[in-house]
């Protein structure tokens with residue numbers, strides 16, 4: 001049997017500690033057609049066996065983790081079925097990897113416009129199942145904005161074709177999208193596509209602080225402009241990236257600290273402590289990381305004191321694309337809003353650097369684990385009114401557990417998403433530790449998430465902007481949907497009456513299911 | 516002599532009058548039904564609870580099978596947040612009044628066909644029309660960030676509990692109510708995004724020689740802008756445009772492409788230039804003529820708008836031209852967005868168009884959901 005876990009960092013704690021996962025399926029199947037998916041569903045239903053759909057396992061919330069039963073890996077259903085440039089649509093099977101789908105569209109001069117950082121290791125079916133967001137979501141929307149039709153094999157075994165525009169019916173498509181394998185298995189989908197952009201205008205901007213950058217972006221969007229890329233790195237994130245720090249040092253925003261030339265020793269430290277721990281490969285550096293991350297509260301406090309003195313402000317990357325004349329006009333118009341909010345134009349360099357390295361993060365996580373740390377991310381969203389209080393609330397809540405930094409991306413006229421990165425010490429499997437070290441890591445992990453999500457709910461944000469729920473956030477589904485969970489349960493009862501599909505996920509099994 | 520026990524209807528009337536106030540409950544006799552006007556979500560829930568106890572069916576769409584009719588006209592409050600550009604409005608307010616209310620804040624709901632302005636927000640969400648969409652804002656039915664609703668079995672609920680621009684927390688549960696024509700639950704209010712018009716605004720148009728050329732130009736403008744702009748984009752039959760402009764002479768042609776560009780001046784100019792290039796074989800129309808259709812004085816061309824409409828799902832330019840050509844009377848293609856458009860035409864012209872009917876399993880699924888959420892079939 002071959003089975004790959006998903007990328008839930010809690011599961012990776014055990015992997016890093018060389019502990020064999022206890023939660024494994026009994027059977028893995030690789031169907032090639034909808035009819036085979038249907039047969040497996042019927043079989044599982046007859047024998048009351050849990051069935052977990054599996055894309056590429058890049059999910060970070062434990063959505064594809066199986067406790068026994070059958071895992072259905074969909075990667076053999078990976079054909080592009082039709083590309084229709086006249087109707088601007090593409091129809092594909094769910095197991096196709098993101099890069100392959102984009103590659104097929106590129107040959108027709110088209111694009112889906114969906115570029116998650118995991119594009120090389122996630123499937124289009126997984127995107128639809130989790131309501132994924134790409135790096136250009138501000139312009140093209142999330143995957144749920146692109147989809148027109150899905151074929152779904154429900155837990156009853158029935159094959160349903162769901163669309164959002166059936167006359168006289170509600171949008172049943174949006175009830176299937178985001179259901180993370182709890183209502184049915186997506187076996188085919190059609191999405192809208194666009195012409196590949198003729199031009200791209202990427203730029204960096206510096207702002208004295210993150211609030212000013214958010215204000216600038218709010219103005220840009222509320223003036224009707226639609227950048228493809230918006231990324232605001234907070235002061236700590238900006239400070240800890242050599243490339244960003246140097247770009248800002250050359251042209252600090254008015255009001256930002258000017259003391260940006262760091263001691264070489266401090267510079268090295270900051271690089272080592274970045275949550276992706278790019279440099280922490282050698283023994284001494286690993287030891288330093290682990291000592292530092294063992295006192296997250298102190299580390300966050302130090303960061304809080306250092307940032308105002310050292311940070312050259314924060315960096316915004318903003319990019320427009322499309323027909324050259326329109327993209328350039330949008331860029332010019334945005335510049336006025338960004339200047340008015342206190343921004344300073346850094347030119348195209350930082351934007352183009354980001355574009356060239358946009359997928360690098362996908363390959364950094366293992367390095368952090370190797371360096372004796374664990375890293376996780378939380379992506380939330382709120383309207384502009386609640387956004388900055390939400391940012392402060394989560395940082396405050398998590399500071400006792402992990403070093404925390406953030407960037408703001410996926411911006412909309414009414415609000416924005418915040419992407420927090422946490423880094424904390426990991427002890428399981430390190431020399432001289434026993435099994436209790438892994439348990440302690442897992443307890444710390446659970447406590448961190450409990451605190452973080454409570455803070456999100458209290459501050460009025462949504463618990464997930466694009467990673468989904470899985471098992472990780474399931475206990476908070478009631479806080480997210482309240483009485484609306486009755487509607488989700490009704491859907492579940494109709495589409496999967498025997499409860500075979502992806503059990504234990506999405507809070508359907510009770511409001512207080514343990515992590 | 517003991518007085519006769521009050522009938523079920525009388526009991527229901529009493530209960531409703533007690534809960535909503537006598538001024539807001541009327542008993543009609545021909546045909547016999549009770550009409551109540553709840554003032555908030557709690558009163559909607561109370562009215563449904565009373566109907567359930569009384570064993571009568573209820574409706575907010577004046578369905579004939581219902582004994583209790585909920586008139587939602589008192590649910591007309593509007594709250595606007597100028598920072599987030601969100602407004603929360605009661606289901607009973609008309610789209611026209613809502614548009615005026617948000618305009619007072621310098622904001623807009625985005626373009627809507629004039630024939631939609633008398634509809635209430637509740638009706639527009641419960642029974643959406645394909646014409647209620649815009650290239651840059653998408654469909655009106657997809658825009659709510661949150662709805663407040665009352666379901667017969669579950670009572671009042673906010674879907675979701677806290678509004679957010681986007682989320683990845685399971686199915687979009689509010690979509691079970693939107694488009695359900697009042698059969699799953701009753702919409703009480705909705706939170707919608709608004710737009711800030713301007714600072715620059717231009718209404719431009721071209722008369723294209725044929726319907727085919729116009730359909731292709733429309734497609735190229737939409738896709739030239741990445742499928743996300745401009746604010747409004749329509750194809751209009753020349754006869755309709757002439758009537759709206761009170762008989763002003765029009766250049767000869769098969770169809771007019773009209774476009775509303777809004778936003779910063781540089782962007783508006785670029786959108787206009789792009790459209791001009793795509794309509795190179797057409798004749799540019801004067802702005803006043805375009806305004807007569809796109810931005811008419813209050814109510815003017817509403818009467819001209821063909822009443823019937825049909826959704827066109829991601830049509831190719833050729834398909835679009837073919838359905839337009841099949842119309843004998845006046846027609847408009849509007850509600851254009853990346854997933855489709857609407858053809859508004861006379862009912863008899865639409866009869867000839869084969870209507871896409873939902874596949875039986877999808878309809879069955881919806882009926883099962885209605886039965887699961889309203890087992891007593893209280894709502895109709």
Ligand SMILES: Cc1cc2nc3c(=O)[nH]c(=O)nc-3n(C[C@H](O)[C@H](O)[C@H](O)COP(=O)(O)OP(=O)(O)OC[C@H]3O[C@@H](n4cnc5c(N)ncnc54)[C@H](O)[C@@H]3O)c2cc1C
Nearest residue numbers: 055056057058059063116117118123125126132133181186
């Ligand atoms: C380095 C890294 C970067 C990432 N960046 C992003 C990002 O930028 N944006 C973003 O949105 N996400 C991102 N993610 C998260 C992840 O890539 C997404 O959640 C993705 O959508 C998961 O796709 P997958 O094919 O790997 O699904 P899996 O992880 O295999 O499954 C995810 C869930 O979907 C269900 N599922 C999968 N396929 C189907 C199907 N065909 N039918 C029904 N249910 C199904 C599974 O049961 C599970 O519940 C990132 C993850 C990593 C590790």
